[in-house]
Amino acid sequence: MANNLRFSDDALNVAHKIIKRYPEGKQKSALLPLLHLAQAEFGGWLSSDAMDYVATLLNILPVEVYEVATFYSMYNMKPVGKCVLEVCRTGPCWLMGAEDIVTYMQKKLGIKVGETTADGMFTLKTVECLAACGTAPIMQVGETYHENLTCEKVDAILDDYRKNVKEPISHFDKKHYKEI
Amino acid sequence: MGRKVLLEHINVPGIETYSVYREKGGYKSVEKALKMKPDDVVEEVKKSGLRGRGGAGFPTGMKWSFIDKKTPNPHYLICNADESEPGTFKDRYLMQKHPHALVEGMIVSSYALDAHTAYIYIRGELLYVYHILEKAIAEAYAAGFLGKNIMGTGYDLDLYVHPGAGAYICGEETGLIESLEGKRGNPRMKPPFPAVQGLWMCPTVVNNVETIAAVPHILNMGGEEYAKIGIGKSTGTKLISACGHVKNPGVYELELGLPVEEFLYSEEYCGGIRNGKKFKAVVAGGSSVPILPAELFLKTAKGEPRLMSYESLSDGGFASGTMLGSGGFIVMDETVSVVKNLYNFTRFYHHESCGQCSPCREGTGWMEKVLHRIIDGHGKMSDIDLLWDVQSKIDGRTICPLGEASAWPVASAIRHFRAEFEELIKKGEKVKQVPYLQELVEA
Secondary structure, eight states: OOOOOOOOHHHHHHHHHHHTTSOTTOGGGGHHHHHHHHHHHTTTSOOHHHHHHHHHHHTOOHHHHHHHHTTSTTSOSSOOOSEEEEEEOSHHHHHTTHHHHHHHHHHHHTOOTTOBOTTSOEEEEEESOOSOGGGOSOEEETTEEEOSOOHHHHHHHHHHHHHHOOSOOOSSOGGGGGGO | OOOOSTTTTTTSTTTTSHHHHHHTTTTHHHHHHTTSOHHHHHHHHHHHTOBOTTTTOOBHHHHHHTSOOSOSSOEEEEEEEOOOSTTOOHHHHHHHHOHHHHHHHHHHHHHHTTEEEEEEEEOGGGHHHHHHHHHHHHHHHHTTSSBSSGGGSSOOBEEEEEEOOSOGGGGSHHHHHHHHTTSOOOOOOSSSOTTTSOGGGSOEEEEEHHHHHHHHHHHHHOHHHHHHSEETTEESEEEEEEEESBSSOEEEEEETTEEHHHHHHSTTTTOSBGGGOOEEEEEBTBTTSOEEEHHHHHBOTTSOBOEESHHHHTTTHHHHOOOOTTOEEEEEETTOOHHHHHHHHHHHHHHHOOSOSHHHHHHHHHHHHHHHHHHTTOOOTHHHHHHHHHHHHHTTOSSSTHHHHHHHHHHHHHHHHHHHHHHHHHHTOOOOOOTTSHHHHHO
16 A cells, blocks of 8 residues: 555554564554554544554554544544544533533634634544543543633633644653653 | 541552552562462452442452363453443542552452453553553562562463553443454453453453452451451442532542441531532432432432442332442432433433444434433423333343443433423423533623
């Protein structure tokens, strides 16, 4: 396949270490972690080129990657903004006002859930229970949980991201590459 | 203060590091267990009466004894850290603040099961906890508690963390195994059970984080001593994550058998309902268990005070009881619309259904649509019986328990709050959001 995508050396190193965690012949098990790496390496989403590349790393068929990538909600199947704002919408967060937080963010960002701002900065997503119900309502951005959200807090968080974020934020933070 | 076992040292500064954890008696159970025969370790866990803390409450020692010993295939232990049951956040708390407690438990449990490779399957959203566990595991390798020839006993064990990627269904043990194999998390038909054919078709045990974290304490104090904590067949302590409209939300460890009234109202635990509101209902064990109105939660149908235990919470069966479940304790005050809350849960199950079984795939969607119609002001009186009919045809007709998990909340809400459905349908008005942040949005 005509595909020029490649992991950085650091990411490739992590990928090989992860693959070794599974027995000989069972390298497909590394698919989920490798797709997280692919999102971190390739701008926060999985293009078909990105998935084909992961398939070559694991020596499996591209379709085996597609069927998995589309099953799990953390993989973005279309381009996203630098910050993907994942607001929990499930029961306990709803009880604490998540619906209002989402309404407020839609208004503030001028986009609907699932959309990206015109400047490519924010994508607004609603997600299911993040296991932080005691500090609801909550939102996840990359590996960070923002808890006990209020509209004022949302303002401050978005301002901070707008000022300080240059590179796309991913769930698998590159700063951890050296720890694997 | 109630007895603390799992969380005794949780607030010690630096407890997430190997050195502080070791100072506080960490890894003593490994030293003890590795001098015993694996079967004797299983025996201690059997004696302790420990039951699975993920929701089902199945006796852990018995689950371990099902492992197929005759096969030449390797055995695997997997820790289920895919905590996704709405209302549940105890495992995240434990792993984040006390990672070595889980690592120690994994070593002892793996030894008991004659497993030489073990995985902690953690939900993908918790990648930051993944890195905390990686660090703890690296420290345990460096200290000689993991790797080859642990403490010179000849026992080898490799422990790895494996991330999921956002799928509630992977908390079901066979869905989890499929996911760990790099596939979609579609649960498998049982039998064969994982203890016979699990990960890569080898004998496998899957246990919840809290279950595994209890094992070192059982070894240290002895199974019989552990069984003295708690009440009847609900032995030991349980982590309960309290959320919703309580004054003090958070993770609490309590001795099983604590009166529910004390748990809900005492300052040591939930501190009562916030903002001086009235207590309306509770989902006591994660979103899948039946909802109970306040009065049936505090006292059983027979008028006895209810206790936080497997037996007492399920007293009265589904007619008037619920389940301890995962310990996700969701409290609702008088402002909550039970119907809209149910809509939210049902939407969740529809979203999370893996799609293999028609009753769940289609039924959860139908229930979501009917409930949406009701909360949107367009409900019909016949919708209540329609919902009842659909849930009853999901219950018991699916490969995995997600079907039941979606049916029970619907059945219990109709059973206990039918009048609220009727009133809503009669009024024909849209249900508003709980008014906690409304002012802010409108301002």
